[in-house]
Amino acid sequence: MPILGTQRVSWQEKLGAKVARIRALGHEPSPALLNALEKNERPAVRPAADRKKRQTSRQRKYNGHLRSTYWLAMRRALFAERGKSCEWCHATAKLHVHHVTYERFGQERPEDLVILCRDCHMRVHAGQPALSKSAQATA
Numbered sequence: 001m002p003i004l005g006t007q008r009v010s011w012q013e014k015l016g017a018k019v020a021r022i023r024a025l026g027h028e029p030s031p032a033l034l035n036a037l038e039k040n041e042r043p044a045v046r047p048a049a050d051r052k053k054r055q056t057s058r059q060r061k062y063n064g065h066l067r068s069t070y071w072l073a074m075r076r077a078l079f080a081e082r083g084k085s086c087e088w089c090h091a092t093a094k095l096h097v098h099h100v101t102y103e104r105f106g107q108e109r110p111e112d113l114v115i116l117c118r119d120c121h122m123r124v125h126a127g128q129p130a131l132s133k134s135a136q137a138t139a
């Protein structure tokens, strides 16, 4: 007599059951699922497209904030107060505003931000130390 718990169910059977379940609910299974069944190719545990979508929605939120009037006003105020140059190397081209912290993301305070040129910005994200200035900043 077979013991139910130890019976192995192939992924094809599981996938077939999943597709049937989706259809029973009146939905159309995703092309990726149907494709996997048809070609007998096991699908990835989580389709890469899903991960990508979640990432882009986070990205969209971030980009949305960077277009907001709050952010633009904050940038303008920063440049007016600190001058239009990199706070590390004093370059004046390709300036970015870097978040020292995302703690108050969306309602940043000036101290949460630092004006950096593109090169210094890349350095900070690569975990490299400031070229200069930061020591003076604490003075």
Ligand SMILES: [Zn+2]
Binding pocket: 097, 098, 099, 121, 125
């Ligand atoms: Zn940054």
Ligand SMILES: [Zn+2]
Binding pocket: 086, 087, 088, 089, 090, 091, 116, 117, 118, 119, 120, 121
């Ligand atoms: Zn710089």
